[in-house]
Amino acid sequence: LINLATIITAALATSIVPAISHAFAKRDHQGIYDRTAGSMRLTFMATVPFTVLLYVLAAPTVTLIYNAPKAELATQITAFSIFFLGVHQVTTGILQGLNRPRIPVINMGISLIIKVILNWTLTAIPWLGIGGAAWATVADIGFAALLNLIYIKKYTGYFLDISLLWKNVVSAGVMGILIFMSYHYLIDILPMWANFILTGIEGLLLYVIIMVLLKGLNKNDGASMPLVGRFFR
Numbered sequence: 001l002i003n004l005a006t007i008i009t010a011a012l013a014t015s016i017v018p019a020i021s022h023a024f025a026k027r028d029h030q031g032i033y034d035r036t037a038g039s040m041r042l043t044f045m046a047t048v049p050f051t052v053l054l055y056v057l058a059a060p061t062v063t064l065i066y067n068a069p070k071a072e073l074a075t076q077i078t079a080f081s082i083f084f085l086g087v088h089q090v091t092t093g094i095l096q097g098l099n100r101p102r103i104p105v106i107n108m109g110i111s112l113i114i115k116v117i118l119n120w121t122l123t124a125i126p127w128l129g130i131g132g133a134a135w136a137t138v139a140d141i142g143f144a145a146l147l148n149l150i151y152i153k154k155y156t157g158y159f160l161d162i163s164l165l166w167k168n169v170v171s172a173g174v175m176g177i178l179i180f181m182s183y184h185y186l187i188d189i190l191p192m193w194a195n196f197i198l199t200g201i202e203g204l205l206l207y208v209i210i211m212v213l214l215k216g217l218n219k220n221d222g223a224s225m226p227l228v229g230r231f232f233r
Helices: 007-025 027-056 058-066 069-078 080-097 102-122 129-154 164-188 192-213 219-225
Strands: none
Touching: 007 027, 007 080, 027 058, 027 069, 027 080, 027 129, 027 164, 058 069, 058 192, 069 080, 069 129, 080 102, 080 129, 102 129, 102 192, 164 192
16 A cells, blocks of 8 residues: 555656766756755655545555455554655665665665564554554654655755645645545445545545645646656646
């Protein structure tokens, strides 16, 4: 589920490598910064809404796909990995373009050690149970992404555009509240699968509308996004 939600960032990570590499070869520092900032901008828009969607719709997701409604809590926790994995994928591509391919590997190794320790510790806590393993996964990917961002700050000067990130968080938060209300209103009216699909589409449309109202999204952003960009041109 996490990998499905990060298909766009995986494509973005692949496409950003030659763009950064070209600017790096020309020693175009401004070009490197602009490409880095642009790719992270798209990363936020590709991951934040899907994080909230999976969190809010965790119950129907695991019920329809896996017939495992008891996995709702673990799925809600793991939903946060969507954002961190997207950031990790794209920052890895940026570092590769900067001719620093070893850094993401080392960072993943460090975060893997942390994951093993947290898995061992958290899963032993009775009230956490499988949720402990989910939190360990989130911490693993989140720490690797943070380490990548620290090195990107060192080599490009870019860290995080907080002003844009909060617009994504606010838009996704409002979207989450509205789709939660919508899903539960329709729960006795529509079959679960129909309610799930309708609510998901409704959520993404709401996110786009709110982002446009907050001036966090424009036509160029959509056109620059891998896989779906042609629909905005």
